[in-house]
Amino acid sequence: xxxxxxxxxxxxxxxxxxxxxxxxKEAVDFVVVGSGSAGGVVARELSMAGFKVLVLEQGPRLGPxxxxxxxxxxxxxxxxxxxxxxxxxxxxxxxxxxxxxMMPIVYGRAVGGGSVHFTANFWRLHPIDFKERSKxxxxxxxxxxxWPISYEDLEPYxxxxxxxxxxxxxxxxxxxxxxxxxxxxxxxxxxxxxxxxMEKGAKKLGWTAFxxxxxxxxxxxxxxxxxxxxxxxxxxxxxxxxxxxTLYTAIPDAEKTGRCEVRPDCYxxxxxxxxxxxxxxxxxxxxxxxxxxxxxxAVVICxxxxxxxxxxxxxxxxxxxxxxxxxxxxxxxxxxxNGNVIANGVFEHEVNGYKGVxxxxxxxxxxxxxxxxxxxxxxxxxxxRQIFTPIVFGFAGVPPxxxxxxAKFKQALAHGFTRTVNAFGHTTSLPVPTNNLxxxxxxxxAWGLPVNRLTFKEHPNDLKVYKWFxxxxxxxxxxxxxxxxxxxxxxxxxxxxxxxxxxxxxxCRMGNDPATSVIDRNHRAHDVPNLFMVDGSSMVTGGRGxxxxxxxxxxxxxxxxxxxAAKRGEIPSAG
Amino acid sequence: MSDGYVSRRAFMAAAAGAGGAFLVxxxxxxxxxxxxxxxxxxxxxxxxxxxxxxxxxxxxxxxxSTIMPSDGTPGAKEAGVVFFVDQSLATTSKDMRKPLxxxxxxxxxxxxxAWPGQSHASGLSDQMRxxxxxxxxxxxxxxxxxxxxxxxxxxxxxxxxxxxxxxxGWKLIGFKDQFSWKAPYGxxxxxxxx
Numbered sequence: 001x002x003x004x005x006x007x008x009x010x011x012x013x014x015x016x017x018x019x020x021x022x023x024x025k026e027a028v029d030f031v032v033v034g035s036g037s038a039g040g041v042v043a044r045e046l047s048m049a050g051f052k053v054l055v056l057e058q059g060p061r062l063g064p065x066x067x068x069x070x071x072x073x074x075x076x077x078x079x080x081x082x083x084x085x086x087x088x089x090x091x092x093x094x095x096x097x098x099x100x101x102m103m104p105i106v107y108g109r110a111v112g113g114g115s116v117h118f119t120a121n122f123w124r125l126h127p128i129d130f131k132e133r134s135k136x137x138x139x140x141x142x143x144x145x146x147w148p149i150s151y152e153d154l155e156p157y158x159x160x161x162x163x164x165x166x167x168x169x170x171x172x173x174x175x176x177x178x179x180x181x182x183x184x185x186x187x188x189x190x191x192x193x194x195x196x197x198m199e200k201g202a203k204k205l206g207w208t209a210f211x212x213x214x215x216x217x218x219x220x221x222x223x224x225x226x227x228x229x230x231x232x233x234x235x236x237x238x239x240x241x242x243x244x245x246t247l248y249t250a251i252p253d254a255e256k257t258g259r260c261e262v263r264p265d266c267y268x269x270x271x272x273x274x275x276x277x278x279x280x281x282x283x284x285x286x287x288x289x290x291x292x293x294x295x296x297x298a299v300v301i302c303x304x305x306x307x308x309x310x311x312x313x314x315x316x317x318x319x320x321x322x323x324x325x326x327x328x329x330x331x332x333x334x335x336x337x338n339g340n341v342i343a344n345g346v347f348e349h350e351v352n353g354y355k356g357v358x359x360x361x362x363x364x365x366x367x368x369x370x371x372x373x374x375x376x377x378x379x380x381x382x383x384x385r386q387i388f389t390p391i392v393f394g395f396a397g398v399p400p401x402x403x404x405x406x407a408k409f410k411q412a413l414a415h416g417f418t419r420t421v422n423a424f425g426h427t428t429s430l431p432v433p434t435n436n437l438x439x440x441x442x443x444x445x446a447w448g449l450p451v452n453r454l455t456f457k458e459h460p461n462d463l464k465v466y467k468w469f470x471x472x473x474x475x476x477x478x479x480x481x482x483x484x485x486x487x488x489x490x491x492x493x494x495x496x497x498x499x500x501x502x503x504x505x506x507x508c509r510m511g512n513d514p515a516t517s518v519i520d521r522n523h524r525a526h527d528v529p530n531l532f533m534v535d536g537s538s539m540v541t542g543g544r545g546x547x548x549x550x551x552x553x554x555x556x557x558x559x560x561x562x563x564x565a566a567k568r569g570e571i572p573s574a575g
Numbered sequence: 576m577s578d579g580y581v582s583r584r585a586f587m588a589a590a591a592g593a594g595g596a597f598l599v600x601x602x603x604x605x606x607x608x609x610x611x612x613x614x615x616x617x618x619x620x621x622x623x624x625x626x627x628x629x630x631x632x633x634x635x636x637x638x639x640s641t642i643m644p645s646d647g648t649p650g651a652k653e654a655g656v657v658f659f660v661d662q663s664l665a666t667t668s669k670d671m672r673k674p675l676x677x678x679x680x681x682x683x684x685x686x687x688x689a690w691p692g693q694s695h696a697s698g699l700s701d702q703m704r705x706x707x708x709x710x711x712x713x714x715x716x717x718x719x720x721x722x723x724x725x726x727x728x729x730x731x732x733x734x735x736x737x738x739x740x741x742x743x744g745w746k747l748i749g750f751k752d753q754f755s756w757k758a759p760y761g762x763x764x765x766x767x768x769x
């Protein structure tokens with residue numbers, strides 16, 4: 001046993017090596033907690049760099065044979081996500097209120113994490129996202145900050161996501177595209193009726209609709225088939241392996257090294273440290289709810305922006321009484337969800353937005369709005385799609401003045417399903433320190449662990465952003481020729497209910513100052529030299545929606561930097 | 576076999592045979608024929624419900640077909656929404672039986688109050704049921720939510736869930752359950768783009 005993480009000889013070329021089965025008593029080089037967009041990629045990079053990697057995933061390992069277009073299984077049974085009966089949460093609007101049990105947070109709970117069921121919009125952040133605080137200045141009531149890294153630091157890794165994971169798009173099509181070192185590896189998906197309508201609306205408003213970058217194969221790619229255009233992306237697993245989830249990309253690559261074991265149905269409840277403050281391993285519940293202590297030389301937590309801070313807060317010890325890696329008190333703070341607003345339009349002819357990938361055209365003219373002109377800080381982009389599967393359409397799809405039952409309701413369903421377009425606005429949302437996740441000791445999950453308690457109130461600036469984008473989304477539909485259009489109401493800032501937040505960002509932010517951030521610019525915990533956090537929690541600002549591309553790019557970068565540090569002997573281990 | 580399962584399996588088998596290339600195929604006729612046979616077999620049976628009593632089932636038919644009426648096109652009754660409810664109670668939603676019974680009891684209490692001599696929603700005329708649903712929507716929003724949820728799920732869930740018979744719900748809204756599509760998808764990227 002050594003006192004540093006070391007790397008191992010590369011496997012010789014030849015038949016695919018056997019997937020290892022590590023003993024809990026063996027200190028693997030890295031335990032990676034979570035197998036989603038971050039964990040899958042980190043496991044790939046570390047195992048390909050020669051390290052022994054064990055991935056622990058809460059959820060089951062599923063495959064194409066498990067994925068069906070069954071709305072009940074997805075919506076009611078929460079087949080691919082955390083279930084209310086097992087892992088609820090609680091919510092309150094401010095710390096002086098008692099939190100109520102509900103489902104504030106939804107996350108992917110299967111090997112591949114949220115990337116199994118995501119829509120696959122893969123926008124890069126723009127250079128401005130990393131240094132906007134310097135440009136705009138402080139905003140009262142927020143912890144708005146620049147990132148400690150720049151777009152240029154991340155660019156090579158965005159390119160790696162596009163090529164190693166697989167993103168279809170058209171370089172140069174957007175006048176607002178950030179600089180890139182390579183074009184996309186695959187052409188964009190065919191333009192759908194939603195895209196044609198968006199082009200029409202954009203033209204009238206003086207904007208540019210351009211081919212959407214999507215993490216879905218538009219032709220056979222790296223051993224995977226091209227997309228069958230079945231249309232069941234959001235919420236569903238891909239039955240042909242065309243969606244570039246880590247389940248179909250990074251994880252198989254990691255397993256091919258012969259050094260990576262993916263252990264599903266393993267729910268980590270604590271990261272253990274020794275009296276020197278070094279991580280020694282993790283305690284998890286296996287499928288039979290038996291506790292197992294797995295030794296590790298280093299741990300990388302990639303459990304998502306809600307589960308990562310929760311695990312740190314549950315990993316209290318005498319040495320770390322406020323939770324592991326939380327000397328700053330910032331763990332769990334600054335949670336951001338991205339603004340997400342929707343307007344709806346019914347068109348004369350059939351759109352059939354339920355076919356094909358969700359999005360074929362997007363608009364970025366509004367990425368960075370001028371606060372002097374609009375009266376608030378913020379920005380974002382638009383897409384057109386039809387998000388409603390048949391049952392959901394019945395609940396939410398018809399125009400607001402339509403009767404909710406009877407012959408007219410039925411007529412509206414029959415007319416609208418194939419003709420309705422949802423115009424989405426994806427926007428900034430500010431980091432607010434009092435918007436946070438803490439442990440709720442009064443509500444336990446099915447394993448007896450405290451659930452996440454979300455305390456959250458929209459910042460007044462963001463309410464203006466959401467309203468502006470909802471209004472413009474409706475304008476776009478009208479300009480595209482919608483016969484009827486309406487926007488869903490935007491938040492008012494005093495909601496006592498919440499549910500289903502999915503973009504989980506900012507809760508273990510990176511920064512140069514250990515007093516105000518949890519990890520350094522290389523994703524290492526300021527407080528614990530052999531502990532790393534990589535996922536949406538690392539983000540300092542939330543971008544303009546669509547964070548998964550950035551989470552994967554950060555994971556490629558973190559994997560690279562962690563491997564380099566380990567090879568240089570710069571990651572001490574408990575031995 | 577659920578139809579989604581059959582069609583997906585058929586798709587996968589065909590896709591594998593085609594070397595993973597694009598496949599544009601509708602439903603294999605054999606699978607569709609097997610489904611029709613299954614439907615006939617189920618409809619022929621006398622003991623139609625696994626969990627519901629006939630009285631409960633009749634009330635559910637009456638109420639859900641007020642939400643989705645049988646007019647020019649099939650409604651909740653023809654789509655077999657009641658079979659969706661029954662199958663859900665027997666399988667995935669066993670804990671819903673009591674709330675469902677409580678809802679029906681409440682609704683039928685209103686029936687008896689508003690129409691003396693009547694005791695079940697199923698005994699009301701079309702016009703009376705419209706009055707009843709108007710009352711439920713206004714006075715009992717939770718019951719309305721349950722009834723509407725069951726109606727929509729029973730109309731539009733996969734037929735393997737018990738409802739959406741002969742894909743009546745999907746046909747109504749124009750949804751086609753193919754597992755592969757090729758552009759053009761709609762009028763605007765098809766006819767309208769010419």
